[in-house]
Amino acid sequence: MKITKEQVVQVAHLARLEVDEADMERIAEQIDKILEYIDTLAKADTEGVEPSFQGIDHDTAFREDVPVGHVGQENATANAPSSEDGYFIVPKVIG
Amino acid sequence: MKLHELKIHEAHELLKKKEISSSELTQSVLGRIREIEEKVGAYITVDEDFSMAQAIAADKVISEGNIKTLTGIPLGIKDLICTKGMKTTCGSKFLDDFVPPYDATVMAKLYSDGAVVSGKLNMDEFAMGSSTENSAMKLTRNPWDLSRIPGGSSGGSAAAVAADMCLGSLGSDTGGSIRQPASHCGVVGIKPTYGSVSRYGLVAYASSLDQIGPITKDVRDSAILMNAICGFDGKDSTSARREFPDFVSAINNAGDNLKGIRIGLPEEYNNAEGLDPDVAESVKKSMKIMESLGAEFVPVSLPNTKYAVAVYYVIAPCEASSNLARYDGVRYGRRAEDTEGGIIGMYKATRLKGLGEEVKRRIIIGTYALSEGYYDAYYGKAAQVRTLIKQDFNKAFEKCDMILSPVAPTPAFKIGEKTGDPLTMYLSDIFTLSTNLAGIPGISVPCGYSKEGLPIGLQLQAGYFCEEKLLKAAYVFEKAAALEKRKPAIK
Numbered sequence: 001m002k003i004t005k006e007q008v009v010q011v012a013h014l015a016r017l018e019v020d021e022a023d024m025e026r027i028a029e030q031i032d033k034i035l036e037y038i039d040t041l042a043k044a045d046t047e048g049v050e051p052s053f054q055g056i057d058h059d060t061a062f063r064e065d066v067p068v069g070h071v072g073q074e075n076a077t078a079n080a081p082s083s084e085d086g087y088f089i090v091p092k093v094i095g
Numbered sequence: 096m097k098l099h100e101l102k103i104h105e106a107h108e109l110l111k112k113k114e115i116s117s118s119e120l121t122q123s124v125l126g127r128i129r130e131i132e133e134k135v136g137a138y139i140t141v142d143e144d145f146s147m148a149q150a151i152a153a154d155k156v157i158s159e160g161n162i163k164t165l166t167g168i169p170l171g172i173k174d175l176i177c178t179k180g181m182k183t184t185c186g187s188k189f190l191d192d193f194v195p196p197y198d199a200t201v202m203a204k205l206y207s208d209g210a211v212v213s214g215k216l217n218m219d220e221f222a223m224g225s226s227t228e229n230s231a232m233k234l235t236r237n238p239w240d241l242s243r244i245p246g247g248s249s250g251g252s253a254a255a256v257a258a259d260m261c262l263g264s265l266g267s268d269t270g271g272s273i274r275q276p277a278s279h280c281g282v283v284g285i286k287p288t289y290g291s292v293s294r295y296g297l298v299a300y301a302s303s304l305d306q307i308g309p310i311t312k313d314v315r316d317s318a319i320l321m322n323a324i325c326g327f328d329g330k331d332s333t334s335a336r337r338e339f340p341d342f343v344s345a346i347n348n349a350g351d352n353l354k355g356i357r358i359g360l361p362e363e364y365n366n367a368e369g370l371d372p373d374v375a376e377s378v379k380k381s382m383k384i385m386e387s388l389g390a391e392f393v394p395v396s397l398p399n400t401k402y403a404v405a406v407y408y409v410i411a412p413c414e415a416s417s418n419l420a421r422y423d424g425v426r427y428g429r430r431a432e433d434t435e436g437g438i439i440g441m442y443k444a445t446r447l448k449g450l451g452e453e454v455k456r457r458i459i460i461g462t463y464a465l466s467e468g469y470y471d472a473y474y475g476k477a478a479q480v481r482t483l484i485k486q487d488f489n490k491a492f493e494k495c496d497m498i499l500s501p502v503a504p505t506p507a508f509k510i511g512e513k514t515g516d517p518l519t520m521y522l523s524d525i526f527t528l529s530t531n532l533a534g535i536p537g538i539s540v541p542c543g544y545s546k547e548g549l550p551i552g553l554q555l556q557a558g559y560f561c562e563e564k565l566l567k568a569a570y571v572f573e574k575a576a577a578l579e580k581r582k583p584a585i586k
Contacts, residue, residue, distance in 0.1 A: 008459060015416060015462040016423065016439065017455055018447040027452070031460060033518050038405045038464075038473065044480045051478030052485060054303040054333070055289045055534020056559060061332035075196035081430035088425050091438045 002035045003028065098123035099259045100582075103168050103316040106262055110157060110167050117157065117167025117211060120262075121150035124169040124213050128260050131585050136235045137245075137255035139174045140182045141214035149211040156209055164319050164343075166209030171261035173252045174215040175222055176307065177296035178202055181212065185298050186220040186230040186248075189428045189449030199296020200328045201265060201307055208323050213261040217251030220451045221419065222269055222300045224248050225520050227276075228510065229453045236510070237279060238583035239549055243507040246276030252310045253280040257550075257583055263311040263320055267297055269304045270407050271502070271527025274539035277310050278502035278552025281541050281583070283317050283569070284310045288560045289534035290335035293328030301414035302333075304407075304531040314540060314570040318342035321562060340563050349567040351575070354389035356568060358555075359495030361397045367525060371505040377543030377551040378501050384576050385499075390568075395491040395498065399483040400529060406484065407528040408521055409464050409477035415454075416461030422449060456517065485533045492558040497568060499555055500526045502539045506549035526554060536562045540569045541578055548581075 005028045012019055019027055073086040082089040098120045101109070109115045125143050132138055146169065153167035172178060175185050177195035179202070184190045198206070205212075219229035227235045227250025235250045237243040238258040245254040249266025253276035256264050266273040268286035277284025285308045292307045299305060309320035325339040382392065424430035424445030431444035450458075464473035491498060504523060513520040530537040535556055542553035553572075557565050 003463065007463075011459050011463045011466065012455075013443075014466070015458050016420075016442040016446055017450070017458060018443045019455060019459075020447070023452070027456060027459075030517055031456060031463075034408060034456075034460060034521075035463075037518055038409055041402055041405045041409070041476050041480055042472075044399065044402050044476070044483065046476060046479035046483070049479040049482050051475060052481040053478055055481075055485065055532060056335075058290065058333055058335075061329075061334075063329055071196050076426075078196060079193050079427035081424055081428070090425055091434070091441050093438050 003032050099127040101262060102312045103165070103262050103319050106168055107164055111162050113157070117150040117153040118147065120167060121146055121169045121211050121213070124261055128213070131258060131260065134236065134241060134585055135238055135254055135258050135260065136233045137216055137251040137258065137260055138171070138214045139184055139186070139217050139232050139251070142181060145181060146211055146213055153209050153211060163208045165205060165323055167211060168262050169211045169213040170205065171213050171216045171252060171255045171264040172202070173218055173249050173264070173266045175218060175267055175298045176201060176265060177298070178212065178215065181215060183215065183298070184232060186218045186232055187449065187451070188231040189422050191429070193427050197296065200293035200330060201324045202296065204324055216255055216264060219248035219250070220454050221298070222248040222267055222272055223415070223453050223457055225271070225275060225524055226513065227251065228514055229451055231451050234510065237507045238585050239281065240507065240547070241586070242509055243549070244279070244510055246279035246507060248272040249310065250276050253277050253282055253284065256280070256282045256310050256312060258585060263309060263316050265307055266310050267305055267307050268531065269301050269411060270531050271524045273308045273310060274527050274537055274552070274554060275503050275524065277539040279507035279550065281550025282310055282312055283314050283541070284308065284539045285317050285321065285562065285565070286530060286537045287321065287325065287562055288335070288536045290333050291325045291339065291560065291562065293331040293334050295328055295330035299418040301411040302418060303414060304411060306531070314566060314573050315343070315346060318346050318566050321566070337560065342563060342566050345563045346566055346570040349570050351571060352389045353385055353568060353571055356390045356497070357393050357495040358385060358390050359395035359491050359498040360392055361395050361400065361491070361498060361500065363397050363400045364500050364526070367504060369504045370501065371545070373545035374501050374505060374551050378553060381542040381553050381572065381576065382499065385572060388571060388575055393495050395494055397487040397491060397529070399480060399487050402480045403484060403529040403532060404521055404525060406477045406480045406532055408460070409473050410481065410532070412457040412461030413465050413474050414461070416458045416465065419454065419458055422446065424449070453517070481532050484529050488533045488535060496564055497555045497557040499553065502526060502552040502554040506545045506551055530556050535559055536565055538565045538569050540573055542576065543578065544581070
């Protein structure tokens with residue numbers, strides 16, 4: 001077992017996810033199987049190989065520093081589950 | 096022939112000659128959707144008023160003599176592409192009421208060419224899947240056999256084209272999600288070179304792999320849609336700053352042979368496990384056709400192919416774990432009500448309810464692979480092997496113009512057959528994943544039928560920005576192969 005049920009719970013917490021207790025065993029097993037498969041990568045000889053973070057290399061994209069149109073406060077909050085006067089409302093963050 | 100059965104180029108000719116109107120054509124497509132949607136399940140959103148208003152506007156443009164190739168043509172759009180004023184759900188319960196305040200760049204381009212949107216097409220939730228069974232919205236069935244999957248994640252996009260529920264569609268391809276469903280549904284699908292098509296307004300899954308592309312009834316229609324959607328976009332920092340050729344002219348000048356074309360056959364694909372005999376047979380027959388057209392086959396080697404699935408299932412979940420952090424119930428989408436535990440409790444309860452199992456599984460794998468102590472062994476290693484995979488292709492393309500392979504190891508499988516075992520499902524993407532890891536283009540073109548009458552696709556891959564070569568070769572092959580003109584009988 002590479003990954004335990006407890007580790008899955010911990011990682012899920014870091015990702016702000018919850019997994020139903022009923023599904024936990026099965027999901028942990030599936031993830032374990034996938035990680036075991038991924039471990040075949042250890043066999044690849046990558047001594048001195050530079051990593052690639054994308055398929056095709058791009059130069060850094062620059063543009064002139066000029067203001068361009070934006071979506072607007074009203075549009076930006078239009079899909080929010082809870083908003084008021086152009087602000088997003090969330091549960092209390094500071095105690 | 097019914098109007099919805101037309102190809103894009105056929106409909107364009109009739110519109111140009113004013114033998115039909117876009118309103119008639121769009122009505123026919125909407126009627127077809129009404130007729131068979133319950134059986135096929137390709138669409139998430141259809142808004143007839145929205146479509147008809149666009150068709151009427153297109154008719155006005157045509158009457159003024161300003162017709163472009165896509166003016167008045169009804170196209171379906173994968174529900175991962177933002178459409179202003181029309182719901183964009185990404186196949187997720189989380190976004191089931193999300194209406195984007197802006198259009199994706201591809202939409203702006205299609206609209207400026209006068210296209211009509213017939214609706215938004217079903218998909219695996221956030222494009223994670225190979226069968227469209229991970230959609231939280233509905234099940235899409237393969238029009239050729241309703242007990243089978245249409246492929247995924249652009250399953251709705253391929254099924255709708257195959258079943259004449261639109262004239263063409265857009266999908267997105269992160270690890271094969273255009274090519275594999277196109278193969279399973281007997282239509283043409285292209286994954287363009289990374290950077291050819293703007294990703295602005297494409298909801299991100301794995302940003303370094305995602306690419307929008309067309310799914311169509313034939314190769315010519317794909318060239319038409321490629322002309323419409325390729326091009327530099329300042330809103331996407333990974334967009335390629337280059338001129339794109341006229342793909343339609345390219346196929347017009349393609350001729351009728353493949354003389355001088357060297358086609359690479361990767362030795363690693365010869366012994367691919369689980370290759371269905373009907374698929375192997377169809378690919379072999381296609382090779383004979385290509386040979387008779389003058390193509391030369393050369394052996395090539397892609398030795399790191401054996402790692403492609405593992406690399407993909409590290410890199411894609413890592414990028415997904417970051418991209419999907421935005422679904423927290425604050426700015427858009429559903430929020431769980433009456434939650435406990437402050438804002439973290441709200442995030443967790445919201446994501447528990449809003450996200451499906453495959454999405455959670457990939458976020459957990461990605462978060463794990465990126466966590467301290469594991470990063471080097473997983474993400475770092477995968478990124479290095481990705482370099483090896485790119486180098487394999489670069490070396491191969493020194494010896495050949497394009498690489499031939501099956502698209503998928505088997506024809507479309509039965510609904511439910513692989514859902515319990517995600518790893519087996521992942522392994523079915525073996526022929527398509529490396530294309531995205533390398534960033535090169537790939538096309539899926541129909542090449543035969545299985546004994547059960549299911550469509551089989553052939554894949555051609557080429558070097559960076561060689562879509563023109565792919566389209567030409569696919570066009571010549573399509574003409575010469577002259578596959579028996581079958582239509583799915585939707586029962």
